[in-house]
Amino acid sequence: MEQIPILKVGRCLLVSIQIDMHDKLAMALQDDLTQRLVETRARGVLIDISALDLVDSFIGRMLSNIAAMARVLDAQTVVVGMRPQVAITLVELGLTLTGIQTALDVDRGLALINRLIDADGEDGAGGAH
Amino acid sequence: MQVERTSTLEVRTPEDVVKVRQEVRNRTAAVGFSLVDQTKFVTAASEIARNTIDHGGGGRAHIETIVRTGKRGVRLIFEDQGPGIADIKLAMQDGYSTGGGLGMGMPGSKRLSNEFYVESALGKGTKVTLVRWKSS
Numbered sequence: 240m241e242q243i244p245i246l247k248v249g250r251c252l253l254v255s256i257q258i259d260m261h262d263k264l265a266m267a268l269q270d271d272l273t274q275r276l277v278e279t280r281a282r283g284v285l286i287d288i289s290a291l292d293l294v295d296s297f298i299g300r301m302l303s304n305i306a307a308m309a310r311v312l313d314a315q316t317v318v319v320g321m322r323p324q325v326a327i328t329l330v331e332l333g334l335t336l337t338g339i340q341t342a343l344d345v346d347r348g349l350a351l352i353n354r355l356i357d358a359d360g361e362d363g364a365g366g367a368h
Numbered sequence: 369m370q371v372e373r374t375s376t377l378e379v380r381t382p383e384d385v386v387k388v389r390q391e392v393r394n395r396t397a398a399v400g401f402s403l404v405d406q407t408k409f410v411t412a413a414s415e416i417a418r419n420t421i422d423h424g425g426g427g428r429a430h431i432e433t434i435v436r437t438g439k440r441g442v443r444l445i446f447e448d449q450g451p452g453i454a455d456i457k458l459a460m461q462d463g464y465s466t467g468g469g470l471g472m473g474m475p476g477s478k479r480l481s482n483e484f485y486v487e488s489a490l491g492k493g494t495k496v497t498l499v500r501w502k503s504s
Contacts, residue, residue, distance in 0.1 A: 259389065261382035262418070293389065293407060295414040296472045324407040332411060332476035333462055 243268045245275050251283040251352055252276065252314075253345075257290045265301045272305055276312045282359075283352035284309045287345055289320025299334040306338045315355040317341065319348035369436040371443075379417050379446065380426035388417045388429050392444065395431055399440050399502050409442065409500045412477035416446045416496050419473050423466070424448025424494055434499070441482070441501035446494075453488040460486070 241264055246253045252275055254268070272284060284305065288294065294302075306316040317340045321329075329336070340355070342348035373395075377388055392413040396406040413429075420427045427448030434443045453459050460478065465471035478484040483499035 259386050261386045263382050292393070293411050293414060295411050295418075296470050296476065297414075297418060300470055322407075324404045327404055328407045328411045328480065331408065331479050332415075333472045333479070334470070334476075 242271070245271060247275075247279050247281060248285075248349075250281060250356055251285050251349065252279065252281045253285050253287070255287040255290070259291075259293070260298065262297050265298055269301050269304055269308070273308050273312070276309060276314055282314050282356045284314055284316040285345065285348050285352055286316065286318045287320050287348075288318060288325075289322065289344075291325065292322065294321070294325050294329055294334075296332065296334060299329065299332075299336055302339055303337050306340075310338065313359075315340070315352055315359065317348045317352045317355075319343065319345055369434055372433040372435060374430055374432045377429045377431065378426075379420045379429050379448075381421070385414060385417045385421070388431070389414050391431050392442065395433060395442050396500070399433060399442055401442075401500070401502055405500065405503060408480040409444075409498070412480035412498055412500075413444055415473035415477045416444070416498065419496070420446045420448050420494075422469075423453075424450030427493070439501050439504075441499055444498045446496045446498075449493040452490040452492055453486065453494055454490060456486050456488060 243254060243256060302318055309316045319342045342351045377391060378384055389410050392410045393406060396409050417429060430445040432443040434441050458464055459474050462475045463471040481498040482501050485497040488494040
């Protein structure tokens with residue numbers, strides 16, 4: 240069965256979406272990530288979408304849902320690598336990607352996520368937002 | 369207006385939506401759309417293809433290469449035999465949704481197209497036509 244791999248790197252879960260996802264696969268990724276967050280007690284989720292040539296409302300909603308669920312599970316989400324044409328299209332489509340932090344590439348994304356985790360307190364004790 | 373080429377795809381499963389996206393990508397690239405314009409129209413197609421499944425119970429997509437007064441473009445026609453849209457004006461408003469979505473599909477797709485038409489009758493289904501021209 241198709242599955243998008245989720246890697247644990249330090250305090251983070253790393254996902255790189257490399258294929259044109261159909262909606263069921265996007266839903267499965269959302270569920271898998273939530274489960275892995277609980278299992279690994281990771282504090283961050285980094286989603287690399289540099290290979291995606293489209294983000295429509297469904298994928299946008301999936302990204303927002305992941306960020307919201309991660310937040311509830313005391314983890315920060317950063318989306319990296321959005322292609323310029325995808326960004327232009329998203330804005331015209333009217334999507335705002337609520338609750339999602341973005342960075343240009345994986346390096347900057349990891350740096351951002353680590354800053355966010357540190358600002359939040361190592362054990363999540365400072366999680367008042 | 370002249371239709372140079374048509375292909376028809378079934379739109380019934382989430383995998384079919386991906387196939388529609390790929391065909392629209394190939395067709396807009398072949399006509400010479402810029403990468404931004406390709407992405408806009410593929411995204412519009414994805415939204416309407418999903419509506420065809422979620423609201424129309426599945427249907428068909430006709431993907432056409434067209435020529436009008438020397439301009440080339442791509443026309444997409446999505447047809448279903450579903451329940452139809454009760455109030456098209458309402459369906460075209462940002463944020464209006466009956467399917468639990470974000471309500472961005474119809475108005476967003478219209479913004480991503482040069483021409484956008486909806487024909488629908490209750491109990492008889494819906495036909496959505498999208499056109500985007502190659503920018504000169």
